[in-house]
Amino acid sequence: MAHIASIPVYKALGASPLPHADDQSAEVVIVGGGPVGLTLALDLAQKGRQVVVLSKLDFIPAGSKAICFAKRSLDIMDRLGVSKQMIEKGVVWNVGKVFHADLEEPLYQFDMLPVKGQKNPGFINLQQYYVEEYLIDALAEYPNVDLRCGHEVTGLAQNEDHAALTVSAAGAQYSIKGNWVVACDGSKSPLRQMLGLDFEGRIFEDNFLIADVKFTEERPSERWFWFDPPFNGAGSALLHKQPDDVWRLDFQLGWDIDREACIKPENVEPYVRGMIGDDVEFSEEWYSVYTFQCRRMRHFVHDRVIFAGDSAHLVSPFGARGCNGGIADADNLAWKLDLALRGEAGQSLIDSYNYEAIVTADENILNSTRSTDFMTPKSKVSQAFRDAVLELASKHAFARPFVNSGRLSTPVSYPRSMLNTLDQDHWDGGVAPGSPALDAALDDDWLLDLLGDEFVLMTNGGDARLDGARPVDLTSYQAADVAVERYGLPPGGAYLFRPDQYVAGRWHAPTNAKLEQALAAAKGNADHAVH
């Protein structure tokens, strides 16, 4: 499929020619050229894997898509070398404010970077097409990745040690085998349908208008959310700043609406005017209406086909948990596929992706369902409680934490993952097994940069070493006190990090035997079962 009339184009890429050889294969075939597929491709590229990406589009689409990239996604993109561009182009923000009715003062505000002194900000806003462009540019450096644009998957067959895809491109068909096929092909995932699989969960009966508009005005870089503002009788509204003087305005519309009529410029204008005032000149970037669902597949791993991102799980957009959740999948999966392909890990490590990505999806679905229930009460009594919270919150601090305008994406922990080695010592704080690394400055470096994408044994002096894990000794830095404190790491103690910078285990007095056992467990090779 080449250009599609209904999809706006940000940048043409050109259709890729048919591949030469008839009998094609790759270690990993990624289906889908969105942010999840491209992130996974870049991660695998940097690990030296041989990858083919099949994207049915031959362009980077514009239109209203993801705009909020959370700190954890920026940390991941930093590891992959593309966060600098994203942050330079993006609008950095940490503070969100919530307003009610016609009150001028916010009811409530929150800070998405409560722990300061970290390399990356709490959030940036950036149009998804920029992220895709940066990832595609970065992939061009890797001859081991073949990005094929305008190549659409039309068939799928599972085999014992690979999956075979039929691909339609340039008016012809060819087939390609992948040791692993990763379906990053979006919410309507053709691969999911080819396997006869579906989602389970809830669909919400509500519609939202997204108006991406361009205007020039100085406003703070903050997320502003309104409950029942005077300019939208139907419910809530949201304002987000994007680069290039583009603003995302979001208005709740209710269920029974005429979707076509809602996006006509003459019908959108009163909403926009109500929010930004009558004296600001603005122009349309893209108007659309969406409904949403909070649903996921029951399993994400199906033999040699693995689902990641929207193909596997869907959430409401309030909370920025869609794209960020998909990037988390790519981050979780890349190193596991790499170890499996190198023969250092088996099916159990791939199965741990199924477990950990589902924990992530369930936390995202739980949070976004709760936000949606607060924003769109489903009964008279839930409406009464919602209104009670909002009225109490303007005067009483206790009610403010109940105000739910979207709980924004934060990294998900897996305290019960089979890859963890449980604490045997008493830890007062620090970062528990199954949680992502917390950044800290180390002289002129950042801890997350030093962790990179390998197994790392971080020590605070002492002589603990582990074959297969790169050593990082905090005592070799002048200013390591913040890191020592954040990890609660006593002298001689150690943390083992996974290649995705999650904590696998930690010890006050590590021994070789304990460390080796923990490394094996983190690769899914432990002889012990799930905790």
Add this chain to the structure above:
Amino acid sequence: MQCIDTSARISRPDDFYQMLIDAHQGLNDDDSMKLNAKLVLLLANQIGDMDILGQAIDLARECSSPGAEIAA
């Protein structure tokens, strides 16, 4: 785990009961429901203990009128 205390703790029950009913004077059903919601939230925050709150919700559902559907 702390247990909810269902012994009679309010010293002047008739006075309290009248306070509660009087608070709803002149309100329509929607505003009454909202007043109750505010009261629940204020009192729940005063209690502050999730175990006690959970037990209170369970007890309230158990004692709801016969024939009322109770979700499993």
